[in-house]
Amino acid sequence: MYESLLMPLYTADAMRQIDLTAIQGVGIPGSHLMERAGAAVAVEILERYEPEEAVVFCGKGNNGGDGFVVARELFNAGVEVTVVTLAPHEEYKGEARLNLEILQRLGIEPRVGFTSSGEAEPGIVTVTEMADVVVDAIFGTGFTGAAKGPAAAAIELINDAAAEVVSVDIASGVGADAGAVHGPAVAADLTIALHAAKVGHFVTPGGAFSGEVVVVPIGIPALCERESDVWLLTATGLQPLVVEKGALDHKRSVGTVLVVGGAAGMTGAAHMAAMAALRAGAGLVHCTAPEGVEQVKPYAEVITVRVPGVAGAYTMASRAAVAAEVAAFGAVALGPGMGRADETQLLVRELIEADTPLLLDADGLYALGGRPELLAGRAAPTVLTPHEGELGRLLERPAVEIAAHRLDNARAAAQRADATVVLKGEATIVADPSGVVYIVPTGNPGLATPGTGDVLSGAIVAQLAKGLGATDAACLGAYLHGLAADLAADRETGTEGLVAGDLLRYLPPAIERLKSGDEDDEEDEEVHYHG
Numbered sequence: 264m265y266e267s268l269l270m271p272l273y274t275a276d277a278m279r280q281i282d283l284t285a286i287q288g289v290g291i292p293g294s295h296l297m298e299r300a301g302a303a304v305a306v307e308i309l310e311r312y313e314p315e316e317a318v319v320f321c322g323k324g325n326n327g328g329d330g331f332v333v334a335r336e337l338f339n340a341g342v343e344v345t346v347v348t349l350a351p352h353e354e355y356k357g358e359a360r361l362n363l364e365i366l367q368r369l370g371i372e373p374r375v376g377f378t379s380s381g382e383a384e385p386g387i388v389t390v391t392e393m394a395d396v397v398v399d400a401i402f403g404t405g406f407t408g409a410a411k412g413p414a415a416a417a418i419e420l421i422n423d424a425a426a427e428v429v430s431v432d433i434a435s436g437v438g439a440d441a442g443a444v445h446g447p448a449v450a451a452d453l454t455i456a457l458h459a460a461k462v463g464h465f466v467t468p469g470g471a472f473s474g475e476v477v478v479v480p481i482g483i484p485a486l487c488e489r490e491s492d493v494w495l496l497t498a499t500g501l502q503p504l505v506v507e508k509g510a511l512d513h514k515r516s517v518g519t520v521l522v523v524g525g526a527a528g529m530t531g532a533a534h535m536a537a538m539a540a541l542r543a544g545a546g547l548v549h550c551t552a553p554e555g556v557e558q559v560k561p562y563a564e565v566i567t568v569r570v571p572g573v574a575g576a577y578t579m580a581s582r583a584a585v586a587a588e589v590a591a592f593g594a595v596a597l598g599p600g601m602g603r604a605d606e607t608q609l610l611v612r613e614l615i616e617a618d619t620p621l622l623l624d625a626d627g628l629y630a631l632g633g634r635p636e637l638l639a640g641r642a643a644p645t646v647l648t649p650h651e652g653e654l655g656r657l658l659e660r661p662a663v664e665i666a667a668h669r670l671d672n673a674r675a676a677a678q679r680a681d682a683t684v685v686l687k688g689e690a691t692i693v694a695d696p697s698g699v700v701y702i703v704p705t706g707n708p709g710l711a712t713p714g715t716g717d718v719l720s721g722a723i724v725a726q727l728a729k730g731l732g733a734t735d736a737a738c739l740g741a742y743l744h745g746l747a748a749d750l751a752a753d754r755e756t757g758t759e760g761l762v763a764g765d766l767l768r769y770l771p772p773a774i775e776r777l778k779s780g781d782e783d784d785e786e787d788e789e790v791h792y793h794g
Contacts, residue, residue, distance in 0.1 A: 268500035271491035301332020303479035314395035328359030330400025347376035377413035404439035409446025442469030514546035518728030521592035527575025529600030539721025594727035598627020635680035644733035645682035683733040705745025714763030
C-alpha cells in the first residue's frame, strides 16, 4: 500500500503527543496553537457561510478555548456573536481562561447558559434559534464516555437548531479514537479538524456525526508527526494499484476468477459477483452451479460450470469437481448464494485449504461459525467481507456490539483469521492482520440494497486475480465499489433508487476515474485540506 499517499488518521493519544512535541519539544506556546486554531476555524466559517449572527458553545477545556478565539475572530469580522459557557467562568483554566478574559475586555460577556442540573436558560434557546451558524466547541479529542448535564443539554439544543452546525476539531460526544458514541452527540454539518483528521471523523457510529470534514493547519511543524496505524484511502494512493490491460494481454493473462455459489434459489448472488469481477477488470470468469439448479444465465459473458450436487445444493459429492476448478483459477470467491446445509458447510471448510487466493463471503463466512482461526494457516492471500451480523457470528458477539466498536472488532477478526477483513457498512473498514486499518471514504446509503455486497466481492476478487495482495486488493476493490455507487447516484439513480445492477454499469467509469486522477476525486472523499 502506498501509505505515503494516503491520509493518516490519528487517535486522541497520538494527537496529544503531537501537541506535546510542538509545545515542549519545539517550544511553540500552547496559546499560539489555540490562537491559530480558532482563527483558522473562523476563516472557514466566514468564507463558507458569511453569517450575520453566530452562537458559540464553549466547554471548559481547550476545545472551549478554541471556541473563545473563534468567537473573537467572528466578532472582529462584524458578526453578532453570542458566547455560551457550560460552567461558571471561574471554572475555566489556562489558555481557555485567558481567551475568555480577552473576550470580556472586548466587551463580549459570555453567558452561562445552563443550570448545574443541565437546564438551558430561556434566552440561550432564543439566540440559538435566531443564529445563522452554531459553533460546537464543547468537547475536544480527549472526550470519552457520555455527555451529561449541561453538555448533554447543549448538544440537544445545538441539534435542534435550524442553523448550520460547525464542530471544532470533532463533533462533541464522539470518541476520537474509534468513533464510539455512548450518549448524545452533535450532528455537525461541518467538522473543522485541527492539524489532522482523527479516526472518529470517519469510523461509524461517530463518523455519521461529522458531516463534511475540513482539515486546517494550526502551526504544528511536520517533525512533530507520529506514525499512524489507521489511514483514510485516497484516489492518489490507490491509483498505482490499478493493473491495466496491455496491448499483448488476453483473457487469461489479466486475471481469472472462479465464483463458487449460486445454489437453488440463490443463483443471482453468484452471477452478480461474477459479472462484477469482469466489470472490475478480470479477463475470464467461471461460476459453478450444482446439479438441480435451473439453467439461468443472466450474463452471457460469465461461463457456468455444472458440478455434482443434490437438488440444487452443494454436497461433498461436489468436492472433486469444485476443487479442480479452484486449482485452475487465479482467485476464488467462495460463498455468494452457496447455501448453508451441513454438507455445504463441510465442503467450504475443505475448500479453504486450497492454495489459491480466496475471498470468503456470505455463506462461505457462515461455514466458519465462530472459528476464524480456520483460515490462519492459509499461505495464499485471503479476504473476508462480512457485514456486522456476519462478523458478530465469527467473533461470537452480538451484532450491536460489532456496530458500536467497528474498528476494534474488524481488527480483532483480521488478527484471529490472519486474513484481511472488509467490514461492510458506512465507512467500510479494511483491517490488515498486522493491525493496520484503512477506511474507505467512498459509497453512500444507496448501497443498502440486496446484491451490492456480491458486487463488492466481485470487485475485490478481480484484484486478487490480477496479483494484488489481500489488503491491496480489498482496499482497491472496496474503494471502486463505493465510487461506482457515488457515480451512479450522482449521474443517474440518486441514492433512493440505486440497485446492485447499477454498480455493474458504473464500475468501469469508476476505474477510469481513478486511472485518470480526476480532480473531482477530492469531492468523493468528503475530506479536504485547507491552508
